[in-house]
Amino acid sequence: MDIAAPHSTDPLLDPEEPDLSDLDPKDWTAARAQAHRMLDDILDHVQQVREGPVWRPIPEAVRAEFAASLPWSPCDLADVHADFKRLILPHATGNLHPRFMGWVHGGGNVAGMLADMLAAGLNANLGGRDHIPVEVERQVTRWMAELFGFPAQASGLFVTGTSLANLIAVLAARADALGSGSRIDGVAQGVGGLVAYASAAAHSCIAKALDIAGLGSGALRLIATDDAGRMDPARLAPVIAADRAAGLQPFLIVGTAGTVDIGAVDDLTALADIAEREHLWLHVDGAFGALGRLSPDLAPLFAGIERAQSIAFDFHKWGQAPYDAGFVLMRDEAKHRAAFASTAPYLERQARGMAAGQPWLCDYGPDLSRGFRALKVWFAFKTYGAAAIGRAIAKTCRLAQALARGVDAEPELERLAPVALNIVCFRYRGPDADRLNAEIVTALQESGVAAPSTTVLDGRLAIRAAIVNHRTRAEDIDILVREVLRLGRALSGSFGDAS
Numbered sequence: 001m002d003i004a005a006p007h008s009t010d011p012l013l014d015p016e017e018p019d020l021s022d023l024d025p026k027d028w029t030a031a032r033a034q035a036h037r038m039l040d041d042i043l044d045h046v047q048q049v050r051e052g053p054v055w056r057p058i059p060e061a062v063r064a065e066f067a068a069s070l071p072w073s074p075c076d077l078a079d080v081h082a083d084f085k086r087l088i089l090p091h092a093t094g095n096l097h098p099r100f101m102g103w104v105h106g107g108g109n110v111a112g113m114l115a116d117m118l119a120a121g122l123n124a125n126l127g128g129r130d131h132i133p134v135e136v137e138r139q140v141t142r143w144m145a146e147l148f149g150f151p152a153q154a155s156g157l158f159v160t161g162t163s164l165a166n167l168i169a170v171l172a173a174r175a176d177a178l179g180s181g182s183r184i185d186g187v188a189q190g191v192g193g194l195v196a197y198a199s200a201a202a203h204s205c206i207a208k209a210l211d212i213a214g215l216g217s218g219a220l221r222l223i224a225t226d227d228a229g230r231m232d233p234a235r236l237a238p239v240i241a242a243d244r245a246a247g248l249q250p251f252l253i254v255g256t257a258g259t260v261d262i263g264a265v266d267d268l269t270a271l272a273d274i275a276e277r278e279h280l281w282l283h284v285d286g287a288f289g290a291l292g293r294l295s296p297d298l299a300p301l302f303a304g305i306e307r308a309q310s311i312a313f314d315f316h317k318w319g320q321a322p323y324d325a326g327f328v329l330m331r332d333e334a335k336h337r338a339a340f341a342s343t344a345p346y347l348e349r350q351a352r353g354m355a356a357g358q359p360w361l362c363d364y365g366p367d368l369s370r371g372f373r374a375l376k377v378w379f380a381f382k383t384y385g386a387a388a389i390g391r392a393i394a395k396t397c398r399l400a401q402a403l404a405r406g407v408d409a410e411p412e413l414e415r416l417a418p419v420a421l422n423i424v425c426f427r428y429r430g431p432d433a434d435r436l437n438a439e440i441v442t443a444l445q446e447s448g449v450a451a452p453s454t455t456v457l458d459g460r461l462a463i464r465a466a467i468v469n470h471r472t473r474a475e476d477i478d479i480l481v482r483e484v485l486r487l488g489r490a491l492s493g494s495f496g497d498a499s
Helices: 028-047 060-067 077-091 110-122 132-148 162-178 204-212 233-245 268-278 290-294 333-338 374-384 386-408 433-447 474-492
Strands: 155-159 194-199 220-223 249-256 281-285 310-314 326-330 413-415 423-428 453-457 460-466
Touching: 028 077, 028 110, 060 077, 110 374, 132 155, 132 290, 132 326, 132 374, 155 162, 155 333, 162 194, 162 204, 162 249, 162 281, 162 310, 162 326, 162 333, 194 204, 194 233, 204 220, 220 233, 233 249, 233 268, 249 268, 268 281, 290 310, 290 386, 326 333, 374 386, 386 413, 386 423, 386 474, 413 474, 423 433, 423 474, 433 453, 433 460, 433 474
Parallel strands: 194 220, 194 249, 249 281, 281 310
Antiparallel strands: 155 326, 310 326, 413 423, 423 460, 453 460
């Protein structure tokens, strides 16, 4: 039916006066042309990223421009885009570049980038209600349940990253251990102190999750690792027994699928056996490694992950999705929902209309307002296919093995850890080796040639090369080895004897 606009004498609604509160373009033709220029520019940047430096130090003059006051007056979109190209684009993280190897950052993909544009255009809130973007997230959840051997009714949720995904898993395990009443009465009402177990090589966000969950980081028992950097199951069982004897309440084992330092994968089958025997929740922190299940060659390394109660991982790492796209997958949907669902009159669900479609996704995590993160992952899997993403993952592992062979073949270099997946830790042999290798890494980064990072293994500083980017090729590995050797030789004279 026709709905007539009401007559108004409000001068702010006078149709003869320009509406300065309207944020849509005044000239759609010009806005469309500028949008195409912006899209072309960023596509050019991605296409040509190999030709530029990995990273550039930020000049103080550029940094100073971000001290400007809040802009109250409008500026043309083309001018703002020019500022982006001048100030922001040249000084980004650099993880699109094939020789960015410092941290476990994915390289992104064009399909996901375009999907993010579409998602921003839809501006959908995936906290709940009955709309198709929610079904996209549910479909990706079913895909992941299929990949990891979980029941078809498993639940899942997109979040910012694995740090939050791990926290959600800890909270779900806590609620399962203490019962639903703990959400009202608090964790102090539990019987005994809750304690959890993880590898000594587990990511620091696990301890932080226990802290945020009100259990304290001291509730995390760090279990020693074996020579391959994996949690030693033989050392886990006695610690659990000792805690029970002390009147504490073990509730959670956290296995790691790809440790942050060297990429080790815990024996998940052994951990699942212990969790089953001890009636504990098994969670797997698979931040970057879990998606190795997409590669038939790598999938056997993750045997036992299908027995976990929950898995956390990032599509923006090995999945190559644009940031951010973390994910948590839960075996038992009812337990997942019991840990987070809440009601309020303004969020009442209905059988019909826009308020239908329950359970809402906000029932599975802390966020009510949630962006359409699922679309870029949905686009990537449909555009490239899961097999291609798996092949890209496997390629990074082959390149890591090639780097390991290159390091082992050079007398001036030494490898400091086994290579389980895609991370190689090594260093240049020389005087005052820790300071020397730290300087080599800084020089590499500042030169823009390559960007590894550092870590410390057994008290020794290592050059850490994490090969995650689908754009990385064998020639990039060769360049990294060549430059480390060149810098090591050039800088050695600047450092005295280690003694």
